[in-house]
Amino acid sequence: MPAEFTMKRCVQFAETDMAGVLHFSNYFRYMEEIEHAFWRSLGLTVYLREGDPHLSWPRVSASCEYAAPLHFEDELEMKLRVTKVGDKSLQYEVEFRRNGQRVAMGKIAAVCCVTQPGSFAATTIPKEIRSRLDRGPLPSPQPSP
Amino acid sequence: MPAEFTMKRCVQFAETDMAGVLHFSNYFRYMEEIEHAFWRSLGLTVYLREGDPHLSWPRVSASCEYAAPLHFEDELEMKLRVTKVGDKSLQYEVEFRRNGQRVAMGKIAAVCCVTQPGSFAATTIPKEIRSRLDRGPLPSPQPSP
Amino acid sequence: MPAEFTMKRCVQFAETDMAGVLHFSNYFRYMEEIEHAFWRSLGLTVYLREGDPHLSWPRVSASCEYAAPLHFEDELEMKLRVTKVGDKSLQYEVEFRRNGQRVAMGKIAAVCCVTQPGSFAATTIPKEIRSRLDRGPLPSPQPSP
Amino acid sequence: MPAEFTMKRCVQFAETDMAGVLHFSNYFRYMEEIEHAFWRSLGLTVYLREGDPHLSWPRVSASCEYAAPLHFEDELEMKLRVTKVGDKSLQYEVEFRRNGQRVAMGKIAAVCCVTQPGSFAATTIPKEIRSRLDRGPLPSPQPSP
Numbered sequence: 128m129p130a131e132f133t134m135k136r137c138v139q140f141a142e143t144d145m146a147g148v149l150h151f152s153n154y155f156r157y158m159e160e161i162e163h164a165f166w167r168s169l170g171l172t173v174y175l176r177e178g179d180p181h182l183s184w185p186r187v188s189a190s191c192e193y194a195a196p197l198h199f200e201d202e203l204e205m206k207l208r209v210t211k212v213g214d215k216s217l218q219y220e221v222e223f224r225r226n227g228q229r230v231a232m233g234k235i236a237a238v239c240c241v242t243q244p245g246s247f248a249a250t251t252i253p254k255e256i257r258s259r260l261d262r263g264p265l266p267s268p269q270p271s272p
Numbered sequence: 273m274p275a276e277f278t279m280k281r282c283v284q285f286a287e288t289d290m291a292g293v294l295h296f297s298n299y300f301r302y303m304e305e306i307e308h309a310f311w312r313s314l315g316l317t318v319y320l321r322e323g324d325p326h327l328s329w330p331r332v333s334a335s336c337e338y339a340a341p342l343h344f345e346d347e348l349e350m351k352l353r354v355t356k357v358g359d360k361s362l363q364y365e366v367e368f369r370r371n372g373q374r375v376a377m378g379k380i381a382a383v384c385c386v387t388q389p390g391s392f393a394a395t396t397i398p399k400e401i402r403s404r405l406d407r408g409p410l411p412s413p414q415p416s417p
Numbered sequence: 418m419p420a421e422f423t424m425k426r427c428v429q430f431a432e433t434d435m436a437g438v439l440h441f442s443n444y445f446r447y448m449e450e451i452e453h454a455f456w457r458s459l460g461l462t463v464y465l466r467e468g469d470p471h472l473s474w475p476r477v478s479a480s481c482e483y484a485a486p487l488h489f490e491d492e493l494e495m496k497l498r499v500t501k502v503g504d505k506s507l508q509y510e511v512e513f514r515r516n517g518q519r520v521a522m523g524k525i526a527a528v529c530c531v532t533q534p535g536s537f538a539a540t541t542i543p544k545e546i547r548s549r550l551d552r553g554p555l556p557s558p559q560p561s562p
Numbered sequence: 563m564p565a566e567f568t569m570k571r572c573v574q575f576a577e578t579d580m581a582g583v584l585h586f587s588n589y590f591r592y593m594e595e596i597e598h599a600f601w602r603s604l605g606l607t608v609y610l611r612e613g614d615p616h617l618s619w620p621r622v623s624a625s626c627e628y629a630a631p632l633h634f635e636d637e638l639e640m641k642l643r644v645t646k647v648g649d650k651s652l653q654y655e656v657e658f659r660r661n662g663q664r665v666a667m668g669k670i671a672a673v674c675c676v677t678q679p680g681s682f683a684a685t686t687i688p689k690e691i692r693s694r695l696d697r698g699p700l701p702s703p704q705p706s707p
Contacts, residue, residue, distance in 0.1 A: 140453055140463065141446045141587060143580035145534070145634055147390035150576050151331045152300035156431045159297070163430055163490075172490060173430065186296045190335030198390055199580055200453075200462060244435065244679055245292035245343055285598055285608065286440050286591045290433035290489055290679070297431060301576045308575055308635075317635060318575065344435055345598075345607060389534055389580070437680035441621045442594070445587035476586045480625035488680055535582035535633055 130209035130260050132165040138201045148196035155189055158221045158233045161207045169259045182256075184217065184237035185247050191233040201225055212260050215239050215249045275354035275405050277310040283346045293341035300334055303366045303378045306352045314404045327401075329362065329382035330392050336378040346370055357405050360384050360394045420499035420550050422455040428491045438486035445479055448511045448523045451497045459549045472546075474507065474527035475537050481523040491515055502550050505529050505539050565644035565695050567600040573636045583631035590624055593656045593668045596642045604694045617691075619652065619672035620682050626668040636660055647695050650674050650684045 136157055144150040162184075166173050173183055197203065204224045211218040216238045223231040239256075240247035252260075281302055289295040307329075311318050318328055342348065349369045356363040361383045368376040384401075385392035397405075426447055434440040452474075456463050463473055487493065494514045501508040506528045513521040529546075530537035542550075571592055579585040597619075601608050608618055632638065639659045646653040651673045658666040674691075675682035687695075 139446070139450055140579060141449060141585050144575060145578035145580065145582045146328055146330070146387060146392075147534075147580045148330070151334055152297050152304070152576060155297035155300060156429070159431060160429055167490070183291055185291070185293070185341065186338055188335065188337045189296055190333065192333045193331055196330065196390065196392065200457070242291060244437075245341070247291075247341065284591070284595055285434060286442060286594060288435035289430060290435065290437045292435045292679075295431050301574070304576060305574055312635070345602070389582075436618055436620070436677060436682075438620070441624055442587050442590035445590060449587070473581055475581070475583070475631065476628055478625065478627045479586055480623065482623045483621055486620065486680070486682065532581060535631065537581075537631065 130212075132161065132168055132207045134161045134164050134205050134207075136160070136203045136205055138197050138199055138203070140199055143199050146196075148198060149201075151191070151193060154191045154193070154223065154231055154233055157203075157205060157223070158189070158191075158207075158235055161205045161221055162219065162235070165207050169256075171256060171259070181242060182250075182253070183240055183242040183247070185240055185242075186235055186237050187216070188236045189234070191231055193231050195225075195228070195230040197223075197225065197230060203230075209260055210234075212252070212257065215251055217252070217260070275357075277306065277313055277352045279306045279309050279350045279352075281305070281348045281350055283342050283344055283348070285344055288344050291341075293343060294346075296336070296338060299336045299338070299368065299376055299378055302348075302350060302368070303334070303336075303352075303380055306350045306366055307364065307380070310352050314401075316401065316404070326387060327395075327398070328385055328387040328392070330385055330387075331380055331382050332361070333381045334379070336376055338376050340370075340373070340375040342368075342370065342375060348375075354405055355379075357397070357402065360396055362397070362405070420502075422451065422458055422497045424451045424454050424495050424497075426450070426493045426495055428487050428489055428493070430489055433489050436486075438488060439491075441481070441483060444481045444483070444513065444521055444523055447493075447495065447513070448479070448481075448497075448525055451495045451511055452509065452525070455497050459546075461546065461549070471532055472540075472543070473530055473532040473537070475530055475532075476525055476527050477506070478526045479524070481521055483521050485515075485518070485520040487513075487515065487520060493520075499550055500524075502542065502547065505541055507542070507550070565647075567596065567603055567642045569596045569599050569640045569642075571595070571638045571640055573632050573634055573638070575634055578634050581631075583633060584636075586626070586628060589626045589628070589658065589666055589668055592638075592640060592658070593624070593626075593642075593670055596640045596656055597654065597670070600642050604691075606691060606694070616677060617685075617688070618675055618677040618682070620675055620677075621670055621672050622651070623671045624669070626666055628666050630660075630663070630665040632658075632660065632665060638665075644695055645669075647687065647692065650686055652687070652695070 142153045206222045209219045218236045221233045239252045287298045351367045354364045363381045366378045384397045386395045432443045496512045499509045508526045511523045529542045577588045641657045644654045653671045656668045674687045676685045
């Protein structure tokens with residue numbers, strides 16, 4: 128049951144818009160932040176600066192459903208769950224909660240790629256990464272209380 | 273056949289990331305930019321500064337599928353199509369093309385709301401706006417060549 | 418000696434650009450983040466959602482000097498120092514360090530304003546805020562080691 | 563009198579913040595956008611994707627003075643003026659006007675660098691670029707009317 132990860136995040140001023148709420152595009156940035164924190168928690172990084180070709184995870188799709196607006200200084204609890212580990216791809220979802228209430232739900236599908244600046248070539252997920260991710264079917268998301 | 277709108281957009285440096293491509297979250301900003309240009313083309317604006325309660329369109333869902341990466345200074349052709357006009361809601365999709373090739377496809381569903389800073393209340397789409405949007409069933413998107 | 422505040426910050430992927438470094442505009446966002454964390458540490462917030470006119474601090478100037486690039490996942494130590502408290506205005510500087518080395522230095526001057534959406538009117542800094550800020554001349558910044 | 567360039571720019575929704583104005587950090591992005599459009603107008607680009615080491619212009623300092631807030635859908639006229647061409651460095655300023663009134667003034671100093679992802683090495687500005695930039699002392703900025 129390991130491929131689950133939680134993180135807190137405070138909504139910043141520059142992330143709001145003139146409607147007074149977190150801009151809807153920023154949820155996708157938050158999803159990526161928790162993804163990267165998740166990789167770090169596994170001792171991995173999504174990107175290696177030195178050396179030439181290396182792994183990254185370009186997105187094939189991303190989506191978010193918004194249930195309630197978020198405001199400046201709101202404290203979020205985010206939960207990432209890996210929902211599918213394919214041969215060369217990965218899917219995860221991120222639940223956004225505030226005070227225990229779900230306020231948004233996002234999904235990302237990404238492909239494992241050997242990456243050079245500006246270009247990507249899909250590759251099989253390395254065993255070492257798979258072994259950290261692929262520990263049996265993951266529990267389906269708990270319904271929001 | 274009116275509720276369709278096209279716009280060109282050049283990928284800016286600050287919108288790229290260290291993988292050398294347009295960051296996936298920025299497609300959602302581009303979608304909003306064309307939506308707002310579309311509203312302006314109808315003589316409308318999504319937001320009115322003066323006066324108190326006014327209309328805006330908070331999102332209930334947003335998604336994007338990515339077919340090919342975009343790079344700094346790429347010239348995009350974007351096409352917005354309104355796909356559904358409900359009683360209080362609106363759906364549209366945005367096709368991203370470069371050199372005639374589809375590189376991404378996004379969708380947004382939004383609700384017509386009377387808006388005050390930080391809060392929203394769903395309302396029926398005003399006749400004046402509906403009459404500009406709701407001109408019979410829209411053609412389904414053309415397949416990518 | 419209180420009007421000094423420190424915070425850690427990790428460089429996020431979406432904040433980098435295709436040159437592989439933290440985009441220079443994002444240092445200004447980081448400065449604002451530490452400013453707001455500083456306000457919170459004083460029991461204040463820069464912005465109040467409810468109620469009508471309220472206080473915020475629009476900027477009259479902002480600047481940053483960059484000594485070394487920052488990269489994805491770099492861990493920064495940021496230090497804010499209030500350098501001047503005027504009748505209606507405030508100046509502060511933010512030092513960015515990585516591994517004890519200064520990598521950038523920013524400054525912001527802001528005006529205390531009664532704020533309504535989209536407009537600002539300068540006002541005297543309230544006593545309550547001043548008393549938390551204005552505790553004698555602040556020490557000048559320590560030279561970078 | 564050539565090293566001057568003008569551009570129009572419309573303030574986008576996602577660039578505003580909950581105070582209802584263009585976020586102060588985005589002026590720096592606008593400055594970079596006009597810089598890059600200026601390079602393009604000279605037949606140059608700031609960054610080359612293919613090939614290995616290439617030129618870019620990391621910033622050594624950036625500043626902006628704000629005279630009046632900008633709002634969603636404001637139409638700006640921006641004017642870039644190159645103010646100094648050094649051996650390895652470049653300085654320029656950008657004036658922001660709305661309806662003929664100056665609303666902000668920014669400055670950037672950048673160094674010509676041979677760039678690899680994540681690292682920079684200062685280099686002499688190539689003759690070809692210098693010859694396009696360095697056409698005698700530039701006129702000092704006209705005072706705002």
